[in-house]
Amino acid sequence: MNMASKRPQTARQYVVGVLRTEILKATHEAGTRLRQEEVAARLGVSTTPVREAFRDLLAEGLIELDTHRGVLVRGLTLTDVRELYELRILLEPRLALKAVAFASPAHLDAAATTHRQLCDEQEPERWAALNVIFHRELTAPAPEGRLSRIVESLAAAAGAYVTLSMHATPELMALNNADHAELLRHYRDGNAERAARKTAQHLEQTLLAIEQDVRTRSV
Incomplete structure (x- = not known):
């Protein structure tokens, strides 16, 4: 089944769900940089829901913001x-x-x-x-x-x-x-x-x- 056919109600929820699953399954190792434009292109959405999804994942503790490197996967401890x-x-x-x-x-x-x-x-x-x-x-x-x-x-x-x-x-x-x-x-x-x-x-x-x-x- 095409992933797009399983999207939740909003693009933001879709991006959050995909990134959360990838982080939990260790697709992205701790310290990996997530680039907004790359995520948007890969998931077929604009940068706005990606930026919103980053805020949600930051609140969940799955990513962190680095002054020099941007958004980084935080991993689980x-x-x-x-x-x-x-x-x-x-x-x-x-x-x-x-x-x-x-x-x-x-x-x-x-x-x-x-x-x-x-x-x-x-x-x-x-x-x-x-x-x-x-x-x-x-x-x-x-x-x-x-x-x-x-x-x-x-x-x-x-x-x-x-x-x-x-x-x-x-x-x-x-x-x-x-x-x-x-x-x-x-x-x-x-x-x-x-x-x-x-x-x-x-x-x-x-x-x-x-x-x-x-x-x-x-x-």
Whole structure:
């Protein structure tokens, strides 16, 4: 199938998806320079979505800006992923405690719909994007505040690592889908303590899979 026929809604999303996959699969080694014009020509887009995609990848920690060399592939490190997930494991269970108390049937029905899509999805990139949506829908009922904003930011930054874990350990997709089903049950039962514990276990499971793959790559 022609890659162009699988493009997402926008050129920006297309470029982000292609570059993210290439970086995660080590097509570009750490330190490789990415030139805006070359990427645009190769992917058949203008330089504008490439520039926008670079901003997204910079936020995800997959590239960095060098004053003299421009945009460089940053690669993945154990230090980065551990720091990110240690924060998520600390904060997301706390947000779950708040969210369960305010969750409505409508909120949980929306999360259940996304869960069904996750169970049907086999493509790691698309699964990871749906995963962000699922967790956002679960925690959306929590009162708006700094905690929810920080958690959402961390979850977005972890998207690339989640994709990596799906590539590295395909069976993790099914395990995570089962975790999601259990989380939904705890939310529907109003059991905040169990939802918080399961949230932490769920994140720890993903961290272990990512650590294993990053070690294998020796990045």
